[in-house]
Amino acid sequence: MSTILVVEDEPTLQQTLAHNLKKDGYKVYTAGDGEAALDLIRQHQPDLVVLDIMLPRLDGLTVCRLVRKDADIRHTPIIMLTARGTAGDKMVGLDSGADDYITKPFDLGEFMARVRAVLRRAPGQSTHMQMLESSDIRLDVTARRAFRGTEELHLSSKEFDLLAELMRNRGSVLSRDLILSRVWGYDYYGDSRTVDVHIRWLRQKIEEDPSNPRHIITVRGIGYRFEA
Numbered sequence: 001m002s003t004i005l006v007v008e009d010e011p012t013l014q015q016t017l018a019h020n021l022k023k024d025g026y027k028v029y030t031a032g033d034g035e036a037a038l039d040l041i042r043q044h045q046p047d048l049v050v051l052d053i054m055l056p057r058l059d060g061l062t063v064c065r066l067v068r069k070d071a072d073i074r075h076t077p078i079i080m081l082t083a084r085g086t087a088g089d090k091m092v093g094l095d096s097g098a099d100d101y102i103t104k105p106f107d108l109g110e111f112m113a114r115v116r117a118v119l120r121r122a123p124g125q126s127t128h129m130q131m132l133e134s135s136d137i138r139l140d141v142t143a144r145r146a147f148r149g150t151e152e153l154h155l156s157s158k159e160f161d162l163l164a165e166l167m168r169n170r171g172s173v174l175s176r177d178l179i180l181s182r183v184w185g186y187d188y189y190g191d192s193r194t195v196d197v198h199i200r201w202l203r204q205k206i207e208e209d210p211s212n213p214r215h216i217i218t219v220r221g222i223g224y225r226f227e228a
């Protein structure tokens with residue numbers, strides 16, 4: 001049974017989300033502010049955090065950044081909630097290390113689909129040990145740790161999944177749609193720009209010169225290839 005923490009200060013929405021998640025068999029914790037959320041994440045290490053951005057005491061973006069900096073909990077998948085829906089807000093949410101992003105008001109069915117998609121990719125569910133290596137990049141898929149040479153890379157959960165997918169298929173071109181369906185899930189509602197944004201962040205973390213990448217190559221009009 002997966003454990004989900006719902007962080008939302010609006011009582012009706014918090015209860016609605018918690019109720020529907022429980023109905024689907026998840027174990028649910030709730031928090032109404034950012035500080036309480038951080039305490040609960042450290043205490044219970046939930047499989048997923050649903051995190052509102054506008055929160056009392058500590059806002060959701062700060063909570064997300066603090067989670068990503070804490071070695072014990074940094075792989076916790078996070079779905080951000082926000083009232084606004086401009087592209088700029090979306091970038092802010094993803095840039096802070098969130099795995100996915102939902103704009104209020106949202107459809108409950110869509111919300112549950114996103115939850116399932118993120119959990120499907122969550123750490124701890126892989127049953128076989130796996131190591132992916134290509135030149136100086138090394139991924140320990142079981143421990144979900146990434147290295148360039150001896151240096152550990154700090155990747156978000158989605159960045160890790162994306163890099164693993166590219167490395168598993170190294171030498172082959174993967175289209176944006178294929179990447180979206182494999183890394184974000186078939187029921188993901190986002191567009192292929194999401195892939196481009198994550199590729200850009202990944203390059204900043206794994207490439208010596210992100211403007212002249214030698215690992216993740218853009219194949220014009222199609223998608224991306226991890227250079228073997």
Ligand code: CA
Pocket residue numbers: 008009010052053054055
């Ligand atoms: Ca709020």
